[in-house]
Amino acid sequence: QVQLVESGGGVVQPGGSLRLSCAASGFIFSSYGMHWVRQAPGKGLEWVAFIRYDGSNKFYADSVKGRFTISRDNSKNTLYLQVNSLTVEDTAVYYCAKGGGTYYYFHSWGQGTLVTVSS
Amino acid sequence: QTVVTQEPSFSVSPGGTVTLTCGLSSGSVSTSYYPTWYQQTPGQAPRTLIYNTNTRSSGVPDRFSGSILGNKAALTITGAQADDETDYYCVLYMGGGINWVFGGGTKVTVL
Numbered sequence: 001q002v003q004l005v006e007s008g009g010g011v012v013q014p015g016g017s018l019r020l021s022c023a024a025s026g027f028i029f030s031s032y033g034m035h036w037v038r039q040a041p042g043k044g045l046e047w048v049a050f051i052r053y054d055g056s057n058k059f060y061a062d063s064v065k066g067r068f069t070i071s072r073d074n075s076k077n078t079l080y081l082q083v084n085s086l087t088v089e090d091t092a093v094y095y096c097a098k099g100g101g102t103y104y105y106f107h108s109w110g111q112g113t114l115v116t117v118s119s
Numbered sequence: 120q121t122v123v124t125q126e127p128s129f130s131v132s133p134g135g136t137v138t139l140t141c142g143l144s145s146g147s148v149s150t151s152y153y154p155t156w157y158q159q160t161p162g163q164a165p166r167t168l169i170y171n172t173n174t175r176s177s178g179v180p181d182r183f184s185g186s187i188l189g190n191k192a193a194l195t196i197t198g199a200q201a202d203d204e205t206d207y208y209c210v211l212y213m214g215g216g217i218n219w220v221f222g223g224g225t226k227v228t229v230l
Contacts (some may be wrong), residue, residue, distance in 0.1 A: 035219075044208060044221055044222070044223050044224045045157070045159075045165065045208050045210070045212070045221045045224070046221060047218065047219040047220070047221065050218075050219075061218060090147060091132035095164055095165075100155075100170060103153055103155075103170050103171040103174075104153040104155075104166075104209070104219070105153060105155040105167065105170040105210070105212070106155070106157075106167070106172070107165040107167065107170075108167075109165055110164065111163075111164050112158075112164060
């Protein structure tokens with residue numbers, strides 16, 4: 001079955017950077033678009049970024065545009081999110097999610113990795 | 120800026136029926152927004168309940184159903200059970216510049 005395992009979270013100072021990773025298995029990774037979705041502590045869900053199956057197009061929420069970069073390595077079945085210029089408002093659990101194809105939804109989710117931005 | 124609206128909370132009696140809604144601050148929700156519903160228990164990743172307005176995800180009990188009611192998407196829980204007491208989120212696909220917007224979530228209490 002689909003398995004998504006995020007890693008790379010941690011505590012970082014404001015203005016810092018991290019690279020989050022998501023290792024995928026149980027499906028043909030190179031055939032699916034992939035997302036990052038985040039959830040601040042005690043808050044709701046927020047879509048962050050999407051990358052097409054072949055990496056040809058990338059899309060971002062306005063709140064992260066210019067600071068975050070989504071990428072993928074289909075040879076390693078791995079999704080990435082480079083997060084730069086972090087602020088306290090970026091503190092959240094970051095989930096990767098398998099795209100739902102033509103139904104435009106988040107089919108399967110990982111368990112998430114926590115990013116804490118604090119001085 | 121588009122805002123997706125959900126009721127903050129809802130109560131339902133065990134065995135009862137509750138309908139949660141998902142609307143837009145401006146305009147109507149249609150199937151073109153591919154409304155999707157997720158259930159999330161504290162500390163866990165979301166679980167897909169309904170996608171493409173009314174398609175149940177694999178393994179989801181048929182007491183969960185999705186629809187369009189008036190100008191909103193709706194999630195109906197029929198025959199509510201104790202373990203349905205948790206948070207529910209809808210999300211809409213906005214197309215255009217390719218983006219998705221979540222509602223603020225509804226906390227369902229079964230009592």
